[in-house]
Structures are given as C-alpha cells and as structure tokens.
Amino acid sequence: LAKTTQPISMDSYEGQEVNITCSHNNIATNDYITWYQQFPSQGPRFIIQGYKTKVTNEVASLFIPADRKSSTLSLPRVSLSDTAVYYCLVAQGGTGGFKTIFGAGTRLFVKA
C-alpha cells in the first residue's frame, strides 16, 4: 500500500485559496488518489478523487502531476466551516476489498 505524507497542519484566513499537497512516492499504476474531510466526532466525508491531471468538482480541485508521486488539493475561498482535518488516501481501483489506509492528515485552521 502506498504511504502518504502530508503537512501536519496549516493555517489560513477566510476567503483565501488553500492548497494542501500530499506525497505518495510509491503509488502504483492502478491506484487512485482520494481526499476526505473530517470534522470532530464525524465520519470522513468524500471530497474529490482523481487518477491523473486535474479534476474539479463543486467544492475543490485536485491537481496530479504526470509522475503521480504527489497531488494537491485546492480549496477555493475557504470559510470558517472548512476548518477540519483533510486526509489524502491512495487506493487501488478494480473490484475487491482493497484497504483504505489513513495517514496522519492535515489539520486546517481557517481564521476570520
């Protein structure tokens, strides 16, 4: 299983764009990259998933370079409610019970 490395914490202010980078040097060919958000005492919530290049949805963008050894989650114009822990995960595609292993995550603090 590919190990992921993220910054432990980040601070930002409301209205700013936040970029959180995750390293996954040992990513395998059929691995996908997924980001989750977790608030205290809640289960993780899916944010975005990608395999290569750029993916965008209504809440975030995910940038993946050609070598796929890292990825960057971009949160546009964060608000106080975006204060949470963000996890980068690498998991295999295809059928089967592939484990989802969580790294330490990044604690994002958004200030007024």
Add this chain to the structure above:
Amino acid sequence: GAVVSQHPSRVICKSGTSVKIECRSLDFQATTMFWYRQFPKQSLMLMATSNEGSKATYEQGVEKDKFLINHASLTLSTLTVTSAHPEDSSFYICSARDGTGNTEAFFGQGTRLTVV
C-alpha cells in the same frame, strides 16, 4: 452519494459488558466493509476488513476475539466489543465499498463508545 449508517451514534457501557455497533449500507450492496478506531486528535486506524459471507481479516495487533465482526448480509456488518474496558473507549467508524470497482469508500457517522 451512497449512504452508510451507523447505530448507535454514542453508547456508554459498564466494564466487562459487550457492545454491538451496526453499520448499514442504505442504498447499495456492500461486499466489503471496513472498521476503524479513532482516538482523540489521531487519525483513523484500520481494525479489520469485513467481507460478506466470510471471516473478517484483522489488522496486526487487533484482537479478533475481542472485536467480533459479522458481515452476514450485503447491507449489514456488526462490530461487537466484548468484555469492554475503559481503554476501549474510542470513536468507531465503519466504511463500505460497493464492489463495482468504485474506489470511493463511504463512511458512517461514527459511534462514540465510552466504557465506565
């Protein structure tokens, strides 16, 4: 997206008793479910992988006789914490995949277990 529901959301039990936590996939069939434990300020730690109709696979260091997992149907997995002790107090979270090749895992809202 798909919904995974856990019950109860919080439970308090006495030392030595057993507690059962349910994890249900509400709108899809979950061939595989995962159980995690999370202590305060820490990340989720995978405890075991539960496959429908077969025995669960436990991660190293997790006692299978203490944390009983049953995945008897495609929509329900249960985790029973047997002979609970205060150190078992934690936040337990389940997740599920739908077995179609989708890599996204859907998470329950978690269960806060307090053993007194």
